[in-house]
Amino acid sequence: MAEKRLAIWVVVEQNQGKLASVSIEVLGQAARLVETASALSGGVAVVLLGDQVGDLAEELSAYGVDQVYWVDDPRLKHYQNDSYSGVLQRLVEREKPDILLFGATGAGEELAPTLAARLSTGLAAHCTGLDVNADGQLVMKVPAFGGRVLGEIFCPNTRPQMASIKPGTFTVPQRRAGRGEIVREDASSLLLDTDIRLTTVDVLQSEPLGLPLEKADVVIAGGYGMGSKKNWGLLEQLAAELQGAVGCTRPALDEGWTAGEHTMIGTSGKTVRPKVYLGCGISGAAHHAAGIKDSGVIINVNRDALAPAHAYSDYCVTADAKKVVEALLEEIRRTKNEKRGR
């Protein structure tokens, strides 16, 4: 059998033995491209680097992947741009994939541009859409000006064509039947001690408490118009009644009203796609709007009828957000009690 060409590589990220969810999201896009783009011939490979991560190689092979390049070495235990990019550069130069995809995480945003510079090739950041045109070229759609504008990017003359994708931009695909081949690469020929100029001395990650924003069916988002930490408490009560999560804008975060940066929505924060998004006291700047556009129903409460947020809402309420949230809490509690009484 002729060897299958591997057109698209996804460089996956693992931290302390756990796969980053964005890596799976990106794999879903890679599988979609090879299945739908007739001008693209070849399959999907993933590249996994780490220390004793064979079980992750197994796990990855179940997402429509033809091959897993697995590089295992104690020196690769933690991500570090110089060791990781050394390995990737040697692999890419050897195998010459057409397309290389990354998650735009803290680490991915170092690794992808580092590699692009080493390979003198093009990298498009934070793609919100990927397609292959009739000529077999990757069409990368990227946001600019905080999401106000989207532009197409091509990489016509150099290979690989590289793109990064922010967490939450795409949904997590289903696992598939069948599995790809796992190829363990010899780390000693891919990683040289002289590559390593930086050392990781510590990694600290902790899942925040409560329902993650990006998994909630209901997102109650608050902005600067909520006015105070005390009023913010009303949003938390409402989210609790609806089993949802509270999100915020940057000014609300900066005021110190929120649970922290992991609840910020927008270009520098999270992308959410709940069934219902309720914005309270949010003007609707492009930076924030970019993070909610795929939501089911969008409702905004803003006392200014001309607030930009109203233009992208299914339902607009021109009123004091605090009053509306208080009334909502009362109404929800009343109807819940009625039900209980019956």
Add this chain to the structure above:
Amino acid sequence: MEIAVLLKPVPDPAQYDKIQIDPATGILVREGLKTVINPEDKHALEAALQLKEQYGGRVALIGMAPASAVETFREGLAMGAEEAFLCSDRAFAGADSLATSRVLAAAVKKAGPFDLVLSGSTSADGGTAHVPSQVGELLGFAHLTHVIQFEIGSDGLASVRTKMENGYRESRGRLPLVLGIRRELNTPRYISLMGIMAAQGKPVHVWSLDDLGLDKGKVGLAGSPTQPGKLYQPDMKRKGEVLQGEAWEVAQRLVGIFRSTGILG
């Protein structure tokens, strides 16, 4: 300590909602937008000034922008940098992150030597977050970005904390380094009247393609491995049904909507 700060003039991010695409030409209309220092670059400059206060030395501003951006660099000088190097040439127009980084790296080499290069982690307009890493690669310096905390000892050993999802990573490395700074690192100082006056007398060097000795085919649009295609304005418009009435009436309507979407039993 000799420190270079990469400073990018950008259209004021508070005004991005005014940007339009001309439907006839497909060209971006951004007239009347004020130019400011890229917000994160102020945090990079603040960090550089604090290091200078600690160790002595100089802080130089380096950027690639049209010559009209001189005023923006003056603001950086007013904050306390010693001099500025503005790379400005028609040949630089339309550069992607790699072509930009080639110019910036050449300017850092020519204006240097530097022990440390600080930049913002992301620019507000293009916002690729590529430049710190790519400048680092092209200079042959080790580099880290999304920096939220760092310390440099007098022995040149740096401890750097970079942001990760739900946490951080702590790295060690030796100068020279390139660090991409996030806004969490510090609070940039205000520009004082004294600073503004002092800035008038500080040198702003303008460098062309020839000054930097770069190949025309490696810079600007021609030297960019990525090429732009069509521009779009995302269409986010929805039906915009207005819910009127007293707060309790609105609340009843909203509860009805919650029910019909299945999020409330």
